[in-house]
Amino acid sequence: MNRVFSICLLTGLMTATASYAAVPVPSLKPGTDVPQSNVRAPGVRYFEGAVPFPALKPNHDVKVVRKPVIVIDPGHGGRDPGSIGVKGTYEKTITTAAAKELATKLNKSGRYTVIVTRSDDSYVDHDDRLRIARTGQADLFISIHADSTGNKSARGASVYTLADRAKGRSKRIVNNQNWILDVDLSVQTDPVGDILVDLAQRKTESQSDAFAEILLSELKGKTELVGNSHRRAGYYVLLAPDVPAVLLELGFLSNAKDEKLLKTKSHRAKILSGVERSIDRYMDER
Numbered sequence: 350m351n352r353v354f355s356i357c358l359l360t361g362l363m364t365a366t367a368s369y370a371a372v373p374v375p376s377l378k379p380g381t382d383v384p385q386s387n388v389r390a391p392g393v394r395y396f397e398g399a400v401p402f403p404a405l406k407p408n409h410d411v412k413v414v415r416k417p418v419i420v421i422d423p424g425h426g427g428r429d430p431g432s433i434g435v436k437g438t439y440e441k442t443i444t445t446a447a448a449k450e451l452a453t454k455l456n457k458s459g460r461y462t463v464i465v466t467r468s469d470d471s472y473v474d475h476d477d478r479l480r481i482a483r484t485g486q487a488d489l490f491i492s493i494h495a496d497s498t499g500n501k502s503a504r505g506a507s508v509y510t511l512a513d514r515a516k517g518r519s520k521r522i523v524n525n526q527n528w529i530l531d532v533d534l535s536v537q538t539d540p541v542g543d544i545l546v547d548l549a550q551r552k553t554e555s556q557s558d559a560f561a562e563i564l565l566s567e568l569k570g571k572t573e574l575v576g577n578s579h580r581r582a583g584y585y586v587l588l589a590p591d592v593p594a595v596l597l598e599l600g601f602l603s604n605a606k607d608e609k610l611l612k613t614k615s616h617r618a619k620i621l622s623g624v625e626r627s628i629d630r631y632m633d634e635r
């Protein structure tokens with residue numbers, strides 16, 4: 350029935366549209382009482398009460414909004430347990446749980462497309478972690494770890510971004526793996542080569558630094574922070590020159606207090622709510 354009705358409606362509309370051109374628009378004198386059916390403005394007309402057909406041309410006013418992509422990378426996994434706590438807690442257990450919990454939080458907000466580099470206890474190669482971030486066009490890459498040191502009293506969270514000394518290594522990866530970088534060439538005139546990587550790195554570095562600072566300000570008060578909590582290192586997962594990235598050390602498994610806290614979901618939730626807020630702030634301020 351509906352189908353028949355639709356066809357009738359369509360036929361009727363076509364007839365009405367076609368016959369409209371033949372109806373002359375009367376010239377009106379002031380005070381003339383003209384039947385309303387004869388007063389028509391030019392343009393497409395529809396039956397009264399009919400639902401207009403969608404425009405045939407794409408409406409450029411409607412932009413497809415791409416959600417920012419957040420890649421969460423739980424450190425270690427599978428045959429690589431990471432550091433082992435004083436009470437025997439595996440780093441990979443903490444990082445897997447924290448990554449899942451953060452992904453759930455971010456998915457619930459609906460603001461982001463969330464990708465997790467591994468969701469179970471499997472081993473994922475460092476190259477693959479970077480590949481996942483780049484092919485997913487990550488707007489932000491957050492690698493989650495838990496620290497360990499010989500100094501049993503050391504505790505607290507810290508955030509790492511890429512060290513200057515590791516930038517040459519980053520260039521080698523780009524060249525060896527033939528990565529294509531999305532860089533605005535109009536801002537430079539030198540021969541294409543390492544300069545592309547430099548440009549991408551410069552932008553990415555300032556984005557990573559900005560996020561690291563926001564993250565630390567959000568973690569303050571929610572968990573202990575190590576002194577000099579924004580650190581730099583050459584960690585492999587931070588090497589993509591076009592993906593803003595940080596490595597978050599949640600605390601020290603070599604410290605009994607931190608180990609106990611990191612095993613509790615409520616403590617992780619406190620830290621992760623800070624991470625979520627910092628992502629929101631970073632995306633808002635971008």
Ligand SMILES: [Zn+2]
Nearest residue numbers: 424431494495
């Ligand atoms: Zn680790």
